[in-house]
Amino acid sequence: xxxxxxxxxxxxxxxxxxxxxxxxxxxxxxxxxxxxxxxxxxxxxxxxxxxxxxxxxxxxxxxxxxxxxxxxxxxxxxxxxxxxxxxxxxxxxxxxxxxxxxxxxxxxxxxxxxxxxxxxxxxxxxxxxxxxxxxxxxxxxxxxxxxxxxxxxxxxxxxxxxxxxxxxxxxxxxxxxxxxxxxxxxxxxxxxxxxxxxxxxxxxxxxxxxxxxxxxxxxxxxxxxxxxxxxxxxxxxxxxxxxxxxxxxxxxxxxxxxxxxxxxxxxxxxxxxxxxxxxxxxxxxxxxxxxxxxxxxxxxxxxxxxxxxxxxxxxxxxxxxxxxxxxxxxxxxxxxxxxxxxxxxxxxxxxxxxxxxxxxxxxxxxxxxxxxxxxxxxxxxxxxxxxxxxxxxxxxxxxxxxxxxxxxxxxxxxxxxxxxxxxxxxxxxxxxxxxxxxxxxxxxxxxxxxxxxxxxxxxxxxxxxxxxxxxxxxxxxxxxxxxxxxxxxxxxxxxxxxxxxxxxxxxxxxxxxxxxxxxxxxxxxxxxxxxxxxxxxxxxxxxxxxxxxxxxxxxxxxxxxxxxxxxxxxxxxxxxxxxxxxxxxxxxxxxxxxxxxxxxxxxxxxxxxxxxxxxxxxxxxxxxxxxxxxxxxxxxxxxxxx
Numbered sequence: 273x274x275x276x277x278x279x280x281x282x283x284x285x286x287x288x289x290x291x292x293x294x295x296x297x298x299x300x301x302x303x304x305x306x307x308x309x310x311x312x313x314x315x316x317x318x319x320x321x322x323x324x325x326x327x328x329x330x331x332x333x334x335x336x337x338x339x340x341x342x343x344x345x346x347x348x349x350x351x352x353x354x355x356x357x358x359x360x361x362x363x364x365x366x367x368x369x370x371x372x373x374x375x376x377x378x379x380x381x382x383x384x385x386x387x388x389x390x391x392x393x394x395x396x397x398x399x400x401x402x403x404x405x406x407x408x409x410x411x412x413x414x415x416x417x418x419x420x421x422x423x424x425x426x427x428x429x430x431x432x433x434x435x436x437x438x439x440x441x442x443x444x445x446x447x448x449x450x451x452x453x454x455x456x457x458x459x460x461x462x463x464x465x466x467x468x469x470x471x472x473x474x475x476x477x478x479x480x481x482x483x484x485x486x487x488x489x490x491x492x493x494x495x496x497x498x499x500x501x502x503x504x505x506x507x508x509x510x511x512x513x514x515x516x517x518x519x520x521x522x523x524x525x526x527x528x529x530x531x532x533x534x535x536x537x538x539x540x541x542x543x544x545x546x547x548x549x550x551x552x553x554x555x556x557x558x559x560x561x562x563x564x565x566x567x568x569x570x571x572x573x574x575x576x577x578x579x580x581x582x583x584x585x586x587x588x589x590x591x592x593x594x595x596x597x598x599x600x601x602x603x604x605x606x607x608x609x610x611x612x613x614x615x616x617x618x619x620x621x622x623x624x625x626x627x628x629x630x631x632x633x634x635x636x637x638x639x640x641x642x643x644x645x646x647x648x649x650x651x652x653x654x655x656x657x658x659x660x661x662x663x664x665x666x667x668x669x670x671x672x673x674x675x676x677x678x679x680x681x682x683x684x685x686x687x688x689x690x691x692x693x694x695x696x697x698x699x700x701x702x703x704x705x706x707x708x709x710x711x712x713x714x715x716x717x718x719x720x721x722x723x724x725x726x727x728x729x730x731x732x733x734x735x736x737x738x739x740x741x742x743x744x745x746x747x748x749x750x751x752x753x754x755x756x757x758x759x760x761x762x763x764x765x766x767x768x769x770x771x772x773x774x775x776x777x778x779x780x781x782x783x784x785x786x787x788x789x790x791x792x793x794x795x796x797x798x799x800x801x802x803x804x805x806x807x808x809x810x811x812x813x814x815x816x817x818x819x820x821x822x823x824x825x826x827x828x829x830x831x832x833x834x835x836x837x838x839x840x841x842x843x844x845x846x847x848x849x850x851x852x853x854x855x856x857x858x859x860x861x862x863x864x865x866x867x868x869x870x871x872x873x874x875x876x877x878x879x880x881x882x883x884x885x886x887x888x889x890x891x892x893x894x895x896x897x898x899x900x901x902x903x904x905x906x907x908x909x910x911x912x913x914x
Contacts, residue, residue, distance in 0.1 A: 281843050282782065283317050284363030286310070287325060288334040301326045313782070313810065317362050324359035333360070349378035354385050354392075361393035366786035368395060369457030370428065408456065412490035413706040413730070415673055416468045416497060416630075420706040420730030421450060421476065422460045423488055428452045429481040432459040434901075439471035446901040450476060451754040453729070454786055455699075460754055462730045464902060469496040499561060499584050499630075502531030508538045509565065517548040517570075520557045527559030532584060537564035544569035550576035550622075551593065558582045568592040574620045574636070581668035583629040585621065591638040594618030594654045603648030605641055615641055616688065619658035620679075624694075627661045627668040627704075634677045642681065643688040643718045645767045646742060651718040653688040656680075660694035661704040662727075670705035670727075674712060681716030683740070686768055690714040690741070691722045697784055697808065699751040701726025708732040717741035718767045720777070728755035728787050739764040743773050744796075749780025749808045750815070753787025758903055763797040774801035774837070780808025781815050781842060788844070791818040792903050795890055796835075799826040802852075804837040813840040819848040819900060822884060822892055828856035834863055841865040849898040853881050 281289075287305075294304055305326055308318045318325065328334050332348055333356075340348075352360075352375060360371050375386055413420045423432065434447030450459035459478065466472065474490040505527055512523060512535070520526065520535075527533040542565060544551035551570035554560055554577035561584040567574045574590035577583055595615045597605035604614045620636035623629050636656040643653025656679035661670045674691065681687045691709065693702025703709075704727040714721045714736060721741035724731050729752045737760075738744045744762040747755060757776065765772035775796040778789065796802045802823040805812035816836075823835035831837060835852035838845060847864060851872040854861035860875055874880040874893065884890040891905055 282364050282366055283314050284334055284360070285843075286314060287318065287363065288329065291329055301329055321355070321359035321362060324353075324356045325363070328356055328359060334363075345374070345378050349374055350380065352379040352381065354381060354389050357381060357386060357389035358392040361390060361395055365782055366454050368455050368785070370454065373457060408458075410488060410490075412474060412492045413671065414492045414494045415671065415706065415708050416495045416675075417466050417710075418462050418464045418708055418732060419466065419472060419474070419492060419494065420460070420462050421474070421490070422453075422456075422458050422729070423450065423476060423478070424456060424458045426452070426457055426459050426478065427480060428454070430459075431479050432461075433477045433479070434461070434463065434474065435477075436463055436472050436474045438467065439473065444475075447474075448901050448903060451788055451790070453753060453788075455752055460729055462732060462756060464732065464734070464756075464758075466494050468494050470494050499532045499559075499582075500530065501534050501561065502527050505531065505533035507533070507535045509535060509540050509542070510538050513540055513542065515543070517544045517551060517553060518542050519553045519555075520560060521553060521555035525560065526557035527561075527582075529559065529582075532559045532561045532582065534561040534563060535565065537566060537588075541566045541568060546571045546595070549573060552576070554580055554583060556580050560584070561586065563587055565589075571595060572618045573622045576622050576624070577626050578624045579664060580623065580626045581628045581663055581665075583623060583626060585629070585631045585634060587633045588635075590620040590634065590636045592640060593620055594640045596640050604644050604652055614652045615654075616652040617658060617692070617694075618654040619692070620654075620656045622658040623672075624658075624660050625663055627663040628671040629661075630673045630675075631657065631677060632673070632675045634679075636677070636679045637681065638685070639681075639687070642685040645686075645718045645769050646771065647769055651688045651742075651767075653686075653718070655687050655689050655692040656714075657691045658694065659691065659703055660701065661707065662695070662700040670703060670707050672703050672707040672709075674707075674709045676711040678713045679715075680713065683716065684768060685716075686740075687717045689720040689723045689746075690717045692720070693723050693725055696723070696725035697749065697751075697780075699727045701751075703727065703731045705729040705731065705752070708734075710735045712736045714738045715740045719743065720746040721762075722746070724755060725749060727752045728789070729753060731755045732758075734758045734760060737761045737763075740767075741765055742767040742771065743777045744775040744798075746777045746806075747789050748778050748806050748814070749784035750778070750787030750789055751780075751784050753815075754790055755787065756790045756792070757794060758790070758792035759905070760794045762794065765798045765800070772798065772800050773806070774798075774804035776803045777806050778803065778814030778816060779805040779812045781811065781813040783809035783811035783813075786815070788815045788817065791816055791821060792900055793820045793892070793905060795822045797822075797824040797885075800832050801825060801837050802835040804831070804834065805839065813842050814838065815842055815844050817846050817848075818850055820892055820894055820898060820904065821850045822890060823850060823852045824855070824885065825853075825861060826855045828854055828861065833857065833861050835860070836862050836864050838864045843868070849892075849894065851875055851881070851884075851892055
């Protein structure tokens with residue numbers, strides 16, 4: 273056993289276990305901390321807050337106590353100092369809202385004291401104060417086929433049960449319980465597989481640790497499958513386009529909340545040269561629909577918008593965009609011999625700082641430049657789609673829907689990422705919140721096939737097929753959850769050199785806290801790993817809840833062939849009823865906290881496994897107790913019997 277207890281939890285929990293196990297005399301606490309030799313990230317916290325950690329231990333503040341009386345809370349937390357508050361924020365980066373609430377309620381520190389403590393610990397004090405003060409309205413955010421819920425001002429020990437029904441239903445349906453979200457101190461989660469343009473009634477029952485119940489009710493309608501169109505703003509491409517860039521800003525084409533402006537492709541091909549940033553410029557025009565356009569060219573982008581909202585792109589074919597290599601240095605492409613920056617982030621469609629968008633039934637392929645592989649460093653080059661859904665106005669953030677598209681490179685001409693998010697290490701990065709990527713085919717990337725890094729609250733990735741990438745889905749880091757990956761088929765991975773890492777890439781829970789990802793009922797058939805980490809600021813910790821997945825891995829080597837490779841073994845992660853099979857080992861291959869694993873009953877039934885592998889669309893048998901409300905598929909393969 274590692275005497276420094278370096279795995280499994282937040283720094284505060286690890287240090288508590290280290291002290292508690294190695295001393296029975298409080299007088300030795302300081303010497304234990306002074307001689308701590310754990311990992312660098314933990315040693316840095318100890319060095320900075322050595323005295324405060326010792327004091328907090330002696331005051332019984334660090335003792336794990338799920339529920340204690342009000343009197344005991346007052347006794348323990350009343351004398352917390354500003355420096356101790358900073359230490360607590362650094363020791364428990366996941367539990368920002370919890371500690372803000374405790375310190376604000378029970379200590380004698382002023383708001384300004386706590387503000388300064390948060391700054392010292394490196395937190396965003398404006399965010400955590402708003403969270404601890406329950407300064408946000410509860411939300412029910414509808415997409416076309418799902419609704420995202422967030423209820424603020426909650427406690428981790430409570431539960432949040434969900435039921436819902438359509439307006440004309442005579443019965444209630446059970447949803448998946450909302451998940452605890454520790455950054456804002458909320459419960460959050462999604463209801464999925466809903467009908468479009470339908471009113472739903474939702475009831476969330478929150479039960480606290482004492483059995484007290486509070487009901488939260490919502491009524492909202494899912495979005496329609498097509499936007500409202502202004503009949504006076506329907507434009508046929510042949511009537512408005514005569515060559516070069518199609519510039520909606522210059523043409524003053526935009527709609528309103530009552531009706532989108534719509535441009536319909538009717539024959540002409542939009543072909544732009546490298547003298548314009550994008551072949552189609554939406555700019556910041558909003559309430560715009562592009563339908564059936566064929567788009568070629570653009571120096572950086574095929575279709576581009578910046579700070580727009582309510583954009584709908586349907587049935588478009590985008591290719592031949594982006595810069596070309598003038599100079600190759602170390603295997604990486606540059607647009608000129610004097611350029612200091614490699615060619616990167618050129619995209620078929622890029623909606624920058626834009627929100628509330630639909631991209632559907634499109635094909636994006638054949639950029640001018642393929643990306644380099646990891647053989648010469650991090651891949652750089654073009655993407656099919658690039659997303660940054662952080663609009664200036666919070667009302668227009670997130671709400672991206674990417675569905676039923678074919679986004680593909682070629683074996684020797686690959687994307688960097690097929691779908692790439694910007695600002696990966698920020699909560700305002702990527703899809704931000706309340707978005708869905710489903711029904712797509714994505715192939716041929718030298719890095720990630722889908723990247724949802726950054727803000728991921730109620731971001732859904734489901735019913736997609738992914739192949740031929742170094743990684744399938746990246747969730748590293750998830751800085752605000754929960755996110756959901758379900759019913760995806762990830763197989764035949766590999767970059768242009770044939771190398772691959774993992775079907776789902778995670779990491780950064782402690783360094784960039786702190787989102788949870790639910791991974792349900794995916795079929796993963798790969799050579800190397802099913803779920804594994806990549807370093808985010810040198811942190812490989814992740815928080816996942818996996819259930820009913822099929823993991824087939826082929827090879828067996830160091831860090832290779834694992835269904836789940838979790839070296840940090842964060843205590844919040846669980847694996848339930850997953851079927852895991854490694855071909856080389858002819859059995860299960862996991863590196864996890866086995867106390868949090870419930871194996872599928874047929875994990876070791878080789879005949880059953882062979883029957884699953886022979887099926888085109890394998891579906892795992894699930895006993896009733898393991899079916900996931902609102903998520904589980906109904907059909908399932910039963911094992912053969914004599």
